[in-house]
Amino acid sequence: MSEAELKMERWRFPRFFTENISETTAVLSGEDSKHAVQVLRMREGDHAVICDGKGMDYLAVLEHSGAECVFRVLESSHNEAEPDVRVRLFQAMPKSDKMEFIVQKAVECGACEIVPFFSKRCVSRPDKKQMAKKTERYRRIAYEAAKQCGRGVIPVIGEAVEFSDVLNMFSEENTGILFYECAQLPLREAVPQFKENIDIIIGSEGGFEESEAAKLAERGFIPVSLGKRILRCETAPIAAISVLMNMTGNM
Numbered sequence: 001m002s003e004a005e006l007k008m009e010r011w012r013f014p015r016f017f018t019e020n021i022s023e024t025t026a027v028l029s030g031e032d033s034k035h036a037v038q039v040l041r042m043r044e045g046d047h048a049v050i051c052d053g054k055g056m057d058y059l060a061v062l063e064h065s066g067a068e069c070v071f072r073v074l075e076s077s078h079n080e081a082e083p084d085v086r087v088r089l090f091q092a093m094p095k096s097d098k099m100e101f102i103v104q105k106a107v108e109c110g111a112c113e114i115v116p117f118f119s120k121r122c123v124s125r126p127d128k129k130q131m132a133k134k135t136e137r138y139r140r141i142a143y144e145a146a147k148q149c150g151r152g153v154i155p156v157i158g159e160a161v162e163f164s165d166v167l168n169m170f171s172e173e174n175t176g177i178l179f180y181e182c183a184q185l186p187l188r189e190a191v192p193q194f195k196e197n198i199d200i201i202i203g204s205e206g207g208f209e210e211s212e213a214a215k216l217a218e219r220g221f222i223p224v225s226l227g228k229r230i231l232r233c234e235t236a237p238i239a240a241i242s243v244l245m246n247m248t249g250n251m
Contacts, residue, residue: 013059014040014048015147017154023076026050026060028069037065055079055152079152083250086197088113088174089237090166092204095124098234103138107145107155109241110250114142115158117166121206131160163212166201167219174199176221179240181207181230183223187243190224194248202237 014036020027028036028050036042042062050058050071057079060071089111091102099116106114116138118125126134138157146154161169170176174197177187181203201221208216217223226239245251 017053026071033069081150082152083110085248086112088199090115090201092119093122093124094204094233103141104145105238108149110245113156116160119163120209122204172220178216178221178223180223183225187224
């Protein structure tokens with residue numbers, strides 16, 4: 001395959017993240033090595049894109065497979081899939097496995113961090129042990145989603161926090177947006193300009209209580225509407241991030 005063909009076809013190649021990478025060699029081990037050999041059935045001579053998790057992609061060819069997969073690096077380039085704004089999603093815990101869907105799609109849409117939290121209307125309230133297992137699961141989903149969609153970093157999945165913690169985590173140096181079912185102004189009118197760091201917050205199935213919305217607005221979050229239709233709690237964050245990416249030139 002010619003150099004031009006490699007560049008055109010690189011989006012089709014399997015994608016992996018590893019810290020064990022240099023200008024000449026990349027090494028996969030553990031689950032990634034097993035996935036490459038046993039699931040993808042990669043063999044010597046097959047190509048892959050290896051990412052260092054810091055925004056650099058390495059086009060590489062497999063030279064040795066086994067307990068570890070050793071790749072020879074052909075070229076390196078800056079990842080082009082990362083947005084130039086950092087969107088952090090504060091998502092109130094929904095019921096069932098909806099959070100798994102939210103994590104996957106938020107990563108695909110460009111979120112850099114997702115922080116689950118508990119508001120007054122959250123029905124789902126796992127204990128610490130259950131939440132630890134869920135968080136581990138969310139992080140694995142984020143990792144797989146980042147590989148699938150070509151991200152240059154693996155988005156952070158934070159530990160679940162309380163509503164009061166969200167208020168303390170927000171900095172007025174960021175653009176803070178509260179997507180609220182009772183808000184009137186659309187996003188474009190309410191926030192004509194964005195800072196590099198954007199924090200968005202979205203409620204669970206029952207939305208926010210009025211007192212919570214008031215505290216967020218007082219803290220610096222701008223209440224905005226996502227339109228006249230009521231979106232499900234798993235739809236709202238995906239729509240919100242997509243709109244933000246489009247408005248900031250990242251879609």
